[in-house]
Amino acid sequence: MRVPLSWLKEYVEITQSPEELAHTLTMAGLEVEALDYVGADWGDRVITAQITHLEKVPGSDHLSYTRINTGSGEIGVICGAPNIKEGDKVPLALPGARLGDLTIGVARKMGYVSEGMLCSPRELGLGGDHSGIFILDPETPLGVKLADLLSDVVLEFAIKAHRGDLSSVIGIAREVAALTHKPLRLPEPRFREQGQPAAELVKVTVEDTELCPRYSARVIGGVNIGPSPGWMARRLLMAGMRPINLIVDITNYVMLEVGQPLHAFDYDLVREQHIIVRRARDGEEITTLDGVQRRLRGDMLLITDPQGPTAIAGVMGSAVSEVNEGTTRILLESANFKPVSIRRTAVALGLRTESSSRFEKGLDPELTVFGANRAAQLMAELAGGQVHPGIVDVYPRPVEQRTILFSPSEVEWLTGLKVTSRQVHDALSALEFKVEEVSAAADAAGGEQLLRVAVPTFRGDIEEGADLVEEVLRMIGYDQLPAIVPEGPLPESQSDHWFEREYEVREILIGLGLHEILTYAMTSRQRMLNLLAEVNARTAQVLLQKPADDGQAGWITAGTEASASSGNGVAADSKEPFEARSLPAVTITNPLSNELECMRLTLLSGLMETLQENSKRNRAGLRLFEIGRRYLPRGAGELPEERRCVGIALCGPAAISWVPELARPADFYDLKGVVEALLERLHIKRYRFTPVQHPIFHPGRSAVLEVERSGPDGGERFTPVGFLGEVHPLVQQRYDLPHRTYLCELDLETLYAAVPDRLSYAPISRHQELTRDLAVIVDQQVPARAVQEAIERHGGELLRTVALFDVYTGAPIPPGKKSLTYTLLYQAQDRTLTDAEANTLQEGIVAALREEFGAVLRS
Amino acid sequence: MIEQLDALLAQLDALQERALRELEAINSSAELEDWDVRYLGRHRGELKNFSTLIPKLGKAERPVIGQKINAVKERLESALEARRQELRDRELREALERERLDVTLPGRAVPAGHMHPISRTILEVARIFTRMGFQVVQGPEVETDYYNFQALNIPADHPARDMQDTFWVVPGQILLRTQTSPMQIRVMQATRPPIRVIVPGKVFRHEAIDASHEAMFHQIEGLLVDEQCTMANLKGSLARFAREMFGEDRRVRFRGSYFPFTEPSAEVDIDCILCKGSGCRLCKYTGWLEVLGSGMVHPRVLREVGYDPRKYRGYAFGMGVERIAMLKYAIGEIRLFSGNDLRFLRQF
Numbered sequence A: 001m002r003v004p005l006s007w008l009k010e011y012v013e014i015t016q017s018p019e020e021l022a023h024t025l026t027m028a029g030l031e032v033e034a035l036d037y038v039g040a041d042w043g044d045r046v047i048t049a050q051i052t053h054l055e056k057v058p059g060s061d062h063l064s065y066t067r068i069n070t071g072s073g074e075i076g077v078i079c080g081a082p083n084i085k086e087g088d089k090v091p092l093a094l095p096g097a098r099l100g101d102l103t104i105g106v107a108r109k110m111g112y113v114s115e116g117m118l119c120s121p122r123e124l125g126l127g128g129d130h131s132g133i134f135i136l137d138p139e140t141p142l143g144v145k146l147a148d149l150l151s152d153v154v155l156e157f158a159i160k161a162h163r164g165d166l167s168s169v170i171g172i173a174r175e176v177a178a179l180t181h182k183p184l185r186l187p188e189p190r191f192r193e194q195g196q197p198a199a200e201l202v203k204v205t206v207e208d209t210e211l212c213p214r215y216s217a218r219v220i221g222g223v224n225i226g227p228s229p230g231w232m233a234r235r236l237l238m239a240g241m242r243p244i245n246l247i248v249d250i251t252n253y254v255m256l257e258v259g260q261p262l263h264a265f266d267y268d269l270v271r272e273q274h275i276i277v278r279r280a281r282d283g284e285e286i287t288t289l290d291g292v293q294r295r296l297r298g299d300m301l302l303i304t305d306p307q308g309p310t311a312i313a314g315v316m317g318s319a320v321s322e323v324n325e326g327t328t329r330i331l332l333e334s335a336n337f338k339p340v341s342i343r344r345t346a347v348a349l350g351l352r353t354e355s356s357s358r359f360e361k362g363l364d365p366e367l368t369v370f371g372a373n374r375a376a377q378l379m380a381e382l383a384g385g386q387v388h389p390g391i392v393d394v395y396p397r398p399v400e401q402r403t404i405l406f407s408p409s410e411v412e413w414l415t416g417l418k419v420t421s422r423q424v425h426d427a428l429s430a431l432e433f434k435v436e437e438v439s440a441a442a443d444a445a446g447g448e449q450l451l452r453v454a455v456p457t458f459r460g461d462i463e464e465g466a467d468l469v470e471e472v473l474r475m476i477g478y479d480q481l482p483a484i485v486p487e488g489p490l491p492e493s494q495s496d497h498w499f500e501r502e503y504e505v506r507e508i509l510i511g512l513g514l515h516e517i518l519t520y521a522m523t524s525r526q527r528m529l530n531l532l533a534e535v536n537a538r539t540a541q542v543l544l545q546k547p548a549d550d551g552q553a554g555w556i557t558a559g560t561e562a563s564a565s566s567g568n569g570v571a572a573d574s575k576e577p578f579e580a581r582s583l584p585a586v587t588i589t590n591p592l593s594n595e596l597e598c599m600r601l602t603l604l605s606g607l608m609e610t611l612q613e614n615s616k617r618n619r620a621g622l623r624l625f626e627i628g629r630r631y632l633p634r635g636a637g638e639l640p641e642e643r644r645c646v647g648i649a650l651c652g653p654a655a656i657s658w659v660p661e662l663a664r665p666a667d668f669y670d671l672k673g674v675v676e677a678l679l680e681r682l683h684i685k686r687y688r689f690t691p692v693q694h695p696i697f698h699p700g701r702s703a704v705l706e707v708e709r710s711g712p713d714g715g716e717r718f719t720p721v722g723f724l725g726e727v728h729p730l731v732q733q734r735y736d737l738p739h740r741t742y743l744c745e746l747d748l749e750t751l752y753a754a755v756p757d758r759l760s761y762a763p764i765s766r767h768q769e770l771t772r773d774l775a776v777i778v779d780q781q782v783p784a785r786a787v788q789e790a791i792e793r794h795g796g797e798l799l800r801t802v803a804l805f806d807v808y809t810g811a812p813i814p815p816g817k818k819s820l821t822y823t824l825l826y827q828a829q830d831r832t833l834t835d836a837e838a839n840t841l842q843e844g845i846v847a848a849l850r851e852e853f854g855a856v857l858r859s
Numbered sequence B: 001m002i003e004q005l006d007a008l009l010a011q012l013d014a015l016q017e018r019a020l021r022e023l024e025a026i027n028s029s030a031e032l033e034d035w036d037v038r039y040l041g042r043h044r045g046e047l048k049n050f051s052t053l054i055p056k057l058g059k060a061e062r063p064v065i066g067q068k069i070n071a072v073k074e075r076l077e078s079a080l081e082a083r084r085q086e087l088r089d090r091e092l093r094e095a096l097e098r099e100r101l102d103v104t105l106p107g108r109a110v111p112a113g114h115m116h117p118i119s120r121t122i123l124e125v126a127r128i129f130t131r132m133g134f135q136v137v138q139g140p141e142v143e144t145d146y147y148n149f150q151a152l153n154i155p156a157d158h159p160a161r162d163m164q165d166t167f168w169v170v171p172g173q174i175l176l177r178t179q180t181s182p183m184q185i186r187v188m189q190a191t192r193p194p195i196r197v198i199v200p201g202k203v204f205r206h207e208a209i210d211a212s213h214e215a216m217f218h219q220i221e222g223l224l225v226d227e228q229c230t231m232a233n234l235k236g237s238l239a240r241f242a243r244e245m246f247g248e249d250r251r252v253r254f255r256g257s258y259f260p261f262t263e264p265s266a267e268v269d270i271d272c273i274l275c276k277g278s279g280c281r282l283c284k285y286t287g288w289l290e291v292l293g294s295g296m297v298h299p300r301v302l303r304e305v306g307y308d309p310r311k312y313r314g315y316a317f318g319m320g321v322e323r324i325a326m327l328k329y330a331i332g333e334i335r336l337f338s339g340n341d342l343r344f345l346r347q348f
């Protein structure tokens, strides 16, 4: 809300500078967002002047040539505004004037010389109106600096949702008065009432007194509809409203001044002179003043006459009984409406007005008569109106003044600030609370002084002691609060450790040279489906997979028929064409865009898109990870399952480097190495990688990671944690990635279930260790893991470690075969092994490998 | 015989002199070995040749010559050893010189990752508050209307909902949380005082995205409830936070504000980290920067979770992580955080 300082000063004396005043108010919770110094740029080059002659410029449909009396001479000015006529007094910017970004000069146009510019309100910084020149009062002297007459400072407030009473100049003035210990000077509307009483002229029926607690109406006859006086137009402009005509302007002026929205009907257009306040009928229609036809709902409140609606209560009027040039009698509405109803209506219709925004914050029902009288006074004084006697006032249940029993010690109890009863008394009184000492209750409160505080009706936000504490604190000053670090007892553990765990994973991956990214949790189904090499109902299921407690079953391998039967919400028929919208996901009903229409089911699409963005400008490879949640839908009306995950992406070489090894593009084993390092750092010892068919990945280069954890029956079992692999070339192409790309997504909750609760130390054997190398030739298809497991199984507990140090194909190894070379380390905990023992073990292993894989020893 | 003796001694002197002169000129181990054989060789070394003359000498001359030969031999041997050492030193020096590296070449890169500035800021804030006895908890990002609004004294159709335009999953029921405050309710329901928690996490607002607005950003909520907490404690905690986060000489300012779930409420400003309070563009020439909102837990909120507001008191605060990071690292554009441009991320 914009409040011109000059207007504010009408109600309270202000001795502080505008900046000091802004500070005082801001500290007390009335945040001044900006000070607008209107006229600061006018200087002495913007002056008052008068149009002495006006002629149309031949050949132009809108330009006029004017002769202007500057008070000290006459000049010619070209002007394009439609609203000027001879005799008008106007603001004139002379050559050299600077208004905002605009510098005025002498211009030649269509054979005329223009030696200045006539200004619109917007050009002067007096609000947004640019429909015509700002016409000055006829009494304005000529040739004086406009700044001397009109410059002002406008305070811009952000009015908080609970303080409807502050949405007015008087409301702000009341706070200024309280904070600066000055009296508040309220206008006292005085006018002569004459003619037929209003009660005989208009009938008001309020059918719904719940939504309309009060409806006050006055009738004013004999009004002249003309333009508003300059001072009023100027105040409206500076407050951000556009002058329209005197009657409408008076209703707006009073709304800005006292905070009571008003509506002026043309009395003679109100059919049967009967106002009926009622709810709309479902589907009833009204065309509002902005020319839009609106369909209404049954919970919206209408102002009607017997023949139909004339206004949406508290929001906007219609053309039906609008004030027009021929209007002579005014039916003035000053009503109070229930905030929730007004808000709901305004939101539903997408129609927020100055009026609705005031009503929805809650207004004082006691304000209607004051507002009506103030407007009646101005209509009498400025529009020559005759105010008919009396107010038609429907107010079945007058608002009761709330009283709160308050102990001054509550201030210290809640804030730590010591205050006296006197201070509390003064602070609340300054804000127009009625404070009374209660002696009778003193005993009950242990000898403590109690106050009975009567809350003014305009302070609907004050309900209990804590609210009064805040009022006292605002008056005494928040800067008086002491600062004391809390000393109270420390709580028991309340943490679920996920914060620490997420940071543990984060630190490990950063240590492995990966950069953390943070992408939107919102995405679209299409963006996620882009991950799949081939999209059908079956492949789409992988986006919904999660680790299941019963082992592998929950982790569908998309290439196998078994998956087709696993119901995860997606119709599982790969023949059917698949539509993105049939992918179950947490849908946002009011998304910002189609790209952000649902919550993500995977972190991988964000990673791929980030790779894509960065690869455009990055010659080195990319190593990224993100820690975040997948949002898996559950039943309707239920919150989704949010699963904590980590996603990893590698693409291209680790670095731009002169070292050939580092300049090598990342491959599957780089990614697997990262995952294995993560497992090692988390002390997860029992895990395995198994080949898997997955629609994101290269069919021969992807694996599921499983960790061993205790099942519900106490036995150990492998549970899937996530998958990793080389992105399918079709998918890589889709994202324009220059290198083969590797992705991994792991479920952190399953992963951490496999982290040992505590570590225990195994003594280091002091007995000698024996090493033996073992080179075997097996079929290409034999997985290295199977060979390794067989060696471990047959080596028994004396075989301490097995390490693969060479994998070789090519001559002299026969085609279709590969050679695997291991180094085996034998050691006993309690004695020194003999060579013979080690040899026997080694021979046993060789025999087993021959048996199981047809392995041949390489000589 | 004397003449012969003198002549022999003179020859030995001459031999020594010649041998030493030659030794001086030798530059390789091979030549050195030649020299060794030529002068000190056991079989045909020149010195050996002299020894073979000894038996032909008189009894009196023998020891003289013998001693002389020994003296020359020792002299030559020590000279040889010295020369050998010199050569070895030089060859090592030369070998090392040939192995000289260009130490200005870049090292073999061990890739180093970077923490996202939002994670980093959350961690810093969390550390400051954990030092004050707070614990870190997280909550659901998709929430119910009850936890996000109603329980926080924001009923349906409350104008305060305007401040938090909402993404709805089920309109009126399920939403993307607009603030981390719903965890105030969840924590108070799940446990009993004393409570000291902070809650970092994602929040969502239905706002057009521009240089200073994001549809998804991060907040950190703080909640302390016990039987003795006051607003002075809130100020004490936040003053300490501001000093640890933004510098020892930071000043903190409390001013009135409004949040539906706190009463009294306070906006918290720090003096401008750029101009130290004298006024600049960052602080819009006020000298102060708004960093967070706070207040004493509203009695209605306490009653909602079954706490007696006459017994328990608490404070709550909420800060925008992006805002804190932008101030701390002088970042002028909020969209950088979700942009994930590595040129940005590598700076943290």
Ligand SMILES: [Zn+2]
Pocket (backbone or CB within 6 Å): B272, B273, B274, B275, B276, B277, B278, B279, B280, B281, B282, B283, B284, B285, B287, B288
């Ligand atoms: Zn500054």
